[in-house]
Amino acid sequence: MSLWRPPERIRHLPEGGHWPTAAEAHASRLFSPIAYGPLTLAQRTWIPAMVPWRASDDGSVTPRVIEWYERFALGRPGAIVLEATGIRDVPSGPLLRIGDDRFIAGLRKLVERIRVASGGQTRLFIQLIDFLPIRRRPDPARFICEFLVLTERHRQAFGAPGADDAEIRAWLNALPHAELARVLSPREFEALEFGARERVTDVELAHIAALPQSLPPLFAAAARRARLAGFDGTELHYAHAYTMASFLSPLNTRTDGYGGSAEHRLRLPLEVYRRVRAEVGSDFALGCRLLAEECIVGGGGLEDSTRFALAFAGAGMDFLSLSRGGKFEDAGQPKMGEAAYPYTGRSGYECMPSYYSDARGPFGRNVAPAQSLRQILRTQGFETPIVVSGGIHNFEQAESVLVDGAADIVGLARQALADPDWFAKVKAGRGTDVRLCRYTNYCEALDQRHREVTCELWDRERLDEPGIARSADGKRRLSAPR
Ligand SMILES: Cc1cc2nc3c(=O)[nH]c(=O)nc-3n(C[C@H](O)[C@H](O)[C@H](O)COP(=O)(O)O)c2cc1C
Numbered sequence: 001m002s003l004w005r006p007p008e009r010i011r012h013l014p015e016g017g018h019w020p021t022a023a024e025a026h027a028s029r030l031f032s033p034i035a036y037g038p039l040t041l042a043q044r045t046w047i048p049a050m051v052p053w054r055a056s057d058d059g060s061v062t063p064r065v066i067e068w069y070e071r072f073a074l075g076r077p078g079a080i081v082l083e084a085t086g087i088r089d090v091p092s093g094p095l096l097r098i099g100d101d102r103f104i105a106g107l108r109k110l111v112e113r114i115r116v117a118s119g120g121q122t123r124l125f126i127q128l129i130d131f132l133p134i135r136r137r138p139d140p141a142r143f144i145c146e147f148l149v150l151t152e153r154h155r156q157a158f159g160a161p162g163a164d165d166a167e168i169r170a171w172l173n174a175l176p177h178a179e180l181a182r183v184l185s186p187r188e189f190e191a192l193e194f195g196a197r198e199r200v201t202d203v204e205l206a207h208i209a210a211l212p213q214s215l216p217p218l219f220a221a222a223a224r225r226a227r228l229a230g231f232d233g234t235e236l237h238y239a240h241a242y243t244m245a246s247f248l249s250p251l252n253t254r255t256d257g258y259g260g261s262a263e264h265r266l267r268l269p270l271e272v273y274r275r276v277r278a279e280v281g282s283d284f285a286l287g288c289r290l291l292a293e294e295c296i297v298g299g300g301g302l303e304d305s306t307r308f309a310l311a312f313a314g315a316g317m318d319f320l321s322l323s324r325g326g327k328f329e330d331a332g333q334p335k336m337g338e339a340a341y342p343y344t345g346r347s348g349y350e351c352m353p354s355y356y357s358d359a360r361g362p363f364g365r366n367v368a369p370a371q372s373l374r375q376i377l378r379t380q381g382f383e384t385p386i387v388v389s390g391g392i393h394n395f396e397q398a399e400s401v402l403v404d405g406a407a408d409i410v411g412l413a414r415q416a417l418a419d420p421d422w423f424a425k426v427k428a429g430r431g432t433d434v435r436l437c438r439y440t441n442y443c444e445a446l447d448q449r450h451r452e453v454t455c456e457l458w459d460r461e462r463l464d465e466p467g468i469a470r471s472a473d474g475k476r477r478l479s480a481p482r
């Protein structure tokens, strides 16, 4: 499934702009420290969470996971947020997990290696995620003959009382597509076309109805393990297409006090935060990633996110990291046998904008919303640090985000992947040596296929280097050359 692109298809090239001398970098805001409660960074740079698909099939840290983060740590950014890590003890493919104490040892080793690689200069946080089950897009005949639960709706459409299930299924299977869209319920048709996906509003399912009871202890136990493993803090994943963001969304129409009004939508995210805080204490950095704007029809905008940010700051969060978009609601149709992917639609573009863009371009699309949100936070007396990311790649951009008051910390995800030494090079006055990200989203396409994420600017370089780790097909190196 290809990623959505703005129809204007205006090509934007990243530019290095003016790189600072070492003295200018030293005097800059970007390379100045920040301290807010337990959040203490040596510089205001941040590598936001990126799933590299290097964990084992049971969700454990592997040597490849360690190499991936060690490589980032060598560049000595202010902070690295470890990839979205599952809080439940359920199989989730090669996605890192922290849903049981047996995961602590591997994570502790990872933390220790990062401390060494960064010379203790980089703070390390872990992003904690919960997500709801999603199925792959099924083969239509199998869906109709095996998975579809026949209901009165189908029987009535068939129109012959007393018909047996096999007859009805055979009839459905032979129906033209447009007719099937009429006969199946919207959710059934979606399951056929995209694969079935549970939502926080499916309260007829007991485990969905019980999320407000089950999630706070799950998040709290995961954060306790993160602390035991030696992390400096935890980022609660309240963004993109996942459970907590879905609670915050206006599309959450639950009527049990956890949906509907903004106040009710906020309730579970606040309850999760409080439970986690009670577990880890006040000297462990605890914040969340949330969406400045959902960027979908009927989704939340700045008014909502500002309200949420005020509530989270008031409750005592130590940082708020702003992202945008990345939702299932506008995701493209997956190929048969594949699962829908929340970064393939327009909102996905807003989350990870690529170089073919509209007139606004892919660089810093979240900066103006962040500025507006942060300004309100400050006028209400909250000093909670704001992290912003999205298309930031050169020093001038990063510095102006801080100087203009749009954020307190600057996130560089794909730029850090393109050149993990960005931070060290720019700080040393060697910005002209930076390998600039071209925002091609080659890395993102690998992520979508759950293949080891690499950057096309370096993954075929010096493949003969002794001892380097390669992708499963042997064609790509897995970490950037030194
Ligand atoms: C390969 C890849 C994996 C990502 N995984 C996550 C993730 O686990 N959690 C998350 O919040 N964002 C994830 N993101 C989004 C990034 O953190 C970031 O918000 C986005 O790439 C925009 O920032 P950038 O323009 O600096 O890359 C991922 C991005 C990429 C490219």
Ligand code: SF4
Pocket (backbone or CB within 6 Å): 414, 415, 417, 418, 436, 437, 438, 439, 440, 441, 442, 443, 444, 454, 455, 456, 457
């Ligand atoms: S593959 Fe490399 S250049 Fe392309 S978007 Fe990803 S990090 Fe940037």
